[in-house]
Amino acid sequence: MNEKWIDIVICRVQVCHPEDMECVERSIHSTHHSVKGKLMMVLSNKERILTTIVINLSIFSMGLCEAVKGPTLIDLTEILSTNITKVSFFFFTFSIGSLLGVLIAGYTLDRFSEFRYIILGISGMQAVMLKIFPYGVDITPLVARPFIGEVGESSQIWILYPLIGSIEILVTSSFFILYLLDKRIKAPSETGVVYENKEETKDLPKDCETINELSGIYYYCFMASTWIFFFLQMGIVTGYGSFIATYAVRGPLSFSKRRAADLTASFWAMFTLVRFFAIFGARFIPPLAFILISLSACVAGSGLAFMYQQCSICLNLSSYFFGFGASTLYATTLLWIEKEGIKITYKRGSFIFSGSAFGADAYPILIGQFIERFPQVLLELAFTNSIIMFVFFILMMGLIQKTTKKL
Numbered sequence: 001m002n003e004k005w006i007d008i009v010i011c012r013v014q015v016c017h018p019e020d021m022e023c024v025e026r027s028i029h030s031t032h033h034s035v036k037g038k039l040m041m042v043l044s045n046k047e048r049i050l051t052t053i054v055i056n057l058s059i060f061s062m063g064l065c066e067a068v069k070g071p072t073l074i075d076l077t078e079i080l081s082t083n084i085t086k087v088s089f090f091f092f093t094f095s096i097g098s099l100l101g102v103l104i105a106g107y108t109l110d111r112f113s114e115f116r117y118i119i120l121g122i123s124g125m126q127a128v129m130l131k132i133f134p135y136g137v138d139i140t141p142l143v144a145r146p147f148i149g150e151v152g153e154s155s156q157i158w159i160l161y162p163l164i165g166s167i168e169i170l171v172t173s174s175f176f177i178l179y180l181l182d183k184r185i186k187a188p189s190e191t192g193v194v195y196e197n198k199e200e201t202k203d204l205p206k207d208c209e210t211i212n213e214l215s216g217i218y219y220y221c222f223m224a225s226t227w228i229f230f231f232l233q234m235g236i237v238t239g240y241g242s243f244i245a246t247y248a249v250r251g252p253l254s255f256s257k258r259r260a261a262d263l264t265a266s267f268w269a270m271f272t273l274v275r276f277f278a279i280f281g282a283r284f285i286p287p288l289a290f291i292l293i294s295l296s297a298c299v300a301g302s303g304l305a306f307m308y309q310q311c312s313i314c315l316n317l318s319s320y321f322f323g324f325g326a327s328t329l330y331a332t333t334l335l336w337i338e339k340e341g342i343k344i345t346y347k348r349g350s351f352i353f354s355g356s357a358f359g360a361d362a363y364p365i366l367i368g369q370f371i372e373r374f375p376q377v378l379l380e381l382a383f384t385n386s387i388i389m390f391v392f393f394i395l396m397m398g399l400i401q402k403t404t405k406k407l
Contacts, residue, residue, distance in 0.1 A: 047178075054174040083372060222399035223348075227355035229333070229392045235359030236385040237326045239367045241267060243378050244319065251375035253312050263319055270323030278328045287336035290328050295390045297325030302382035309376060322382065330356070333393075341404040 244267060245260035255263065278290065301321025308314035334352075338344055344352070363381075370377040 051178060054171070054178060057174070058171045216403070218399055218402040222342075222396060222403050223351065225392055225396045225399060226333075226337070226352055229355075229389060229396060230330070230352055231355040231359035231362075232385055232389050232392065233326070233329050233333075233359070234356035235363035236382055236389075238360040239363035240322060240326075240378065240382055242364050243367050243371055246371055247375045247378045248315065250372065252310055253315065255312075263316065266316060267319040267323045270320045271327045274324050274327040275331075278332070282332070282335070287332045287339055290332040291336060291393065294325045294327070294329045294332070295386070295393060297321050298329075298386040299325075299383075299390060301325060302379065302386045306379045306383040309379060318379075325386075337400070340400045342400065 241264065245255075245257070245264045248255035248260040248263050249257060282290070298321075301318045301324070304314050304321065305318030334344055342348075367378055367381065
């Protein structure tokens with residue numbers, strides 16, 4: 001319809017006076033770009049919806065991959081005729097992709113933005129998008145439960161792993177499809193509209209413009225402390241979520257495998273529930289208060305299980321408390337850092353996230369070396385780790401004040 005309308009205008013131009021031709025041509029040119037611009041805005045909105053769906057699906061699938069390891073770990077040892085000490089090294093291959101991904105992506109996303117979908121599809125950067133991740137880890141223990149074999153039963157987890165792998169293939173393929181469909185159009189400057197997915201920088205607060213040039217001993221100490229904090233936080237969350245089922249089965253309480261899977265599900269269920277409500281609670285509760293509440297819950301939950309190792313009720317309550325505390329620490333700490341005046345750039349973020357990836361890599365290997373002979377090592381490490389995290393965060397509070405005071 002728009003092309004026919006333009007053709008009618010062109011026909012009318014033929015009967016115009018010669019001195020009016022230039023004005024009419026400018027009008028046609030402007031109308032053409034206006035129609036094209038509106039069309040691209042519609043396509044851009046559809047692309048945003050599709051991108052949002054794919055990203056959420058990717059984090060959901062990552063949650064599936066993360067949580068399936070814990071409930072099925074004992075079955076893996078039986079199928080492979082090995083022990084947990086050796087199987088724990090499987091976590092290394094899972095985490096090494098995230099470790100390399102965040103380092104590579106942090107330095108390439110800002111230089112090669114046109115390849116952002118490919119980078120998202122083949123790296124571990126989707127790990128930093130945390131909204132849908134807990135829903136995947138929440139339902140996975142419940143999905144895995146029917147496939148777990150009890151004593152005297154054959155395990156069916158060989159069906160579960162290819163099923164989750166096929167979802168991962170679908171997600172990765174979707175990112176490549178998005179890359180092929182992605183066509184960012186730069187409109188001419190005379191239209192006054194730029195059809196490109198770039199952030200507006202002119203309206204940013206002044207404090208966000210100067211914070212990219214931080215340096216000094218306090219800044220480097222703060223970044224190092226932040227790296228250690230995220231190393232501890234992600235490490236213990238991964239370790240606890242992966243081995244709490246093993247502890248419940250091999251420890252003094254001697255849970256059945258399916259009951260242990262339910263225990264893992266309770267941990268991730270609280271993790272999911274609190275993170276969901278935290279999205280709305282963040283409008284009313286400052287990040288610092290969120291962090292202190294979360295750290296206190298981690299200390300209380302891990303301490304409860306550590307002091308009452310023979311009590312199954314205490315172990316269940318501990319999983320709820322620990323899931324509550326661990327759920328918001330990651331996101332609220334990043335938000336608190338930016339609120340205090342340090343912008344999370346790609347390079348800065350990749351450094352911080354490498355600590356998380358390394359923690360998720362190291363802790364399962366460390367715990368796996370001892371949990372068969374000393375199952376209580378999981379609870380001891382969780383309690384000690386929670387206290388150290390609290391101490392490091394207090395140190396971070398002091399260092400960030402020293403760092404931003406010089407701005």
